[in-house]
Amino acid sequence: MSEVFQDVWGSKFNLNQYVCLSGPSHAEEVVRGLPTSIVAASTNINSAHQVQKLMSSERFRMYSTDDLIGVELGGSLKNVIAIAAGISAGLGFGDNTLGALLTRGLVEMSRLGVHLGGQVGTFSGLSGMGDLITTCCSQHSRNRYVGEQIGKGRKLQDILDEMLMVAEGVKTTASAWALAQRENIEMPIAHQVHSILFEDADPMQATIDLMTRKLKVEIG
């Protein structure tokens, strides 16, 4: 988003005063005063601190970071994995699959994000892992909903046609997979979600493909 601002505003845009808030924070729950923790990110850590002090309360805890690119990418890429989590649920899979999907999903989000300039620790933080969990476990998520309908056998266009809100993860999947190919980054889950959404791949076969890849050591 900061790059979009720069494109649109040009020299009027001051990146050092730009602060991005991200993390697990469904608005419906923030409004109800349910405990929420997020991160304030800015290339200028003092700007992040300023917002952190201004907005923190006993029901809304803020952390700060200077890893703007990592925070922005985490908030975006997690929607690809949310679609995958929905597909898994639509296929009737359970909590074991969900735990593995989010863990391996975060590995490939981090892989792309670090390559693009983010810090690995950010992806393990509130705007990465935290937002990923909340989005993938929540019934409120539109991206997860799209995936679930796909997993049950419906077609993408039919699902999107009847939705009033935007499921941005569909477009993010196309962008993420294009970036992964351009930068030569291994993203097997994003690849399968892309094949299912845009190339009519069978979700069950995609799952088997993921499970039967070359056996690996866990880290790396």
Added chain:
Amino acid sequence: MSEVFQDVWGSKFNLNQYVCLSGPSHAEEVVRGLPTSIVAASTNINSAHQVQKLMSSERFRMYSTDDLIGVELGGSLKNVIAIAAGISAGLGFGDNTLGALLTRGLVEMSRLGVHLGGQVGTFSGLSGMGDLITTCCSQHSRNRYVGEQIGKGRKLQDILDEMLMVAEGVKTTASAWALAQRENIEMPIAHQVHSILFEDADPMQATIDLMTRKLKVEIG
């Protein structure tokens, strides 16, 4: 567990042939053939590879690692956070709180685990983050159940008295907090769970205490 084996078996125990399987794997779901991914850990990576090749299938994917201590600690410490997740649900909190709790919970699990010799990447893996998510999101988890009942205002002994199965996280909380104090490791969530379980602290006040700690940068 490997240390317990060593204590009990003494010189008959060969650590290099010992392999620990851990990760998000409710037995009920493995039996039904739902896709499950776990990690095989051994101080001798060849032993881990042997088990990995032997047991992997298209519904059961195994990774390998030589970080035995990290895998064993992750599988144990996650139960403390599962109790916290249950308390949060029992208090009526939502997905935002869950996402934050798991993220910051994993930070303090890693902090203690790395201090005790584990690798930080292991805690972001299947036996750390993966198992944490599956346990904390699942209705099957006995540790989460204990927390939920506590959050609803019941007393620990009453809950344990009526349970047929063991909620090991209660004992793990005592151990984890003792270790944290002995090694001088910051574990605010484990501390609050300990206060609630064993010192009759009020769960709502404990939450406010967690939310109003000194404001921090996210990493570290």
